[in-house]
Amino acid sequence: MIAALGLLLGIVAGLFLEPTVPVWLQPYLPIAVVAALDALFGGLRSLLDGIFDDKVFVVSFVANVLVAALIVFLGDQLGVGAQLSTGVVVVLGIRIFSNAAAIRRHLFRA
């Protein structure tokens, strides 16, 4: 409940404060968001599985974001930033889909 409220609060704050994304953060923010989304779905699945652990959630959240940003950074340095970003998004997307499928099975038993 509090987590859902926090998500809502963050969205509202982002929409109304209209902060400018710093230039150094611009390439990493979208990938980081997707990675965090993956962590969020993973956390939700583990909650439904009954194995949710806040420490694991925090670590996976931060690690996901950092690794995604690192991959993008590395790709930019190697000159394949765009392709690597696409790859990361594809992988995270697959994970999100599988997590969403597990959640769906839990909630609807189908």
Place this chain on the structure above:
Amino acid sequence: MSTQGAAGRPTSGRGRLLAALRPRASRGQLVAAVLCALLGFAGAVQVRATQDSDLSGLRQTDLVRILDDVTERTARLQAEARDLEEARRQVTNDTNGSRAAIEEARSRARTLGILAGTLPATGPGIEFTISDPDGEVTADVLLDALQELRDAGAEAVELGTPDGPRVRVVASTALVDAGDRAVEVDGRRLTAPYRYRVIGDPDTLSAALDIPGGVLDVLSQNGSQGLVTQQDEVTITSLRAAPEPEYARPAPEDGDE
């Protein structure tokens, strides 16, 4: 439909979700809330940035590629502009050239038309009236007068009677005695008094007729009378058809195929 386990915790997914939705300030809930807020914030910011900006959200390689494209396009358009500029200059030159040529040709056609008698002419000149009470004026006399006028620089000549037919006099004009005090000019029958209307320098033309032993002298010796009046403007409207040459063709000029 949640089922409670032995330890009082829900065992089904739905039960666990409902349990989690129940507000309680555990450490896990708070941390998750903070992270979720962070995610929501970042997502909203990113969505807004993507909507706002066209270029600022792009990475360096993309920007470089776009810059290359734009530069190449600029070069292409500049080259095209140069070509078009060149074409325009060429067309303008051609137009001016052909316009000048047309003007030149028109001017020449006007000059030739005056000389050939196919165009009306106007300008300063004289009227030279020959009265012939005794019938002494023949084609010879009129021809002498005409030659004198031509020598004096007559540019357009008309021979006629004060109130009768008028004939444009050109290089091929023929003067023939028609008998019975009449002269035939290019097939037109004229009777005295005759009147030359001439465009040229009035003073020169008058002086040419008036020289001792000249046309006026001869006329007065024959008992007829010549009257010269200088005029600021003589308008010659009688025309002569220019026959199309049947055999002669313009010869090619040198270096002209």
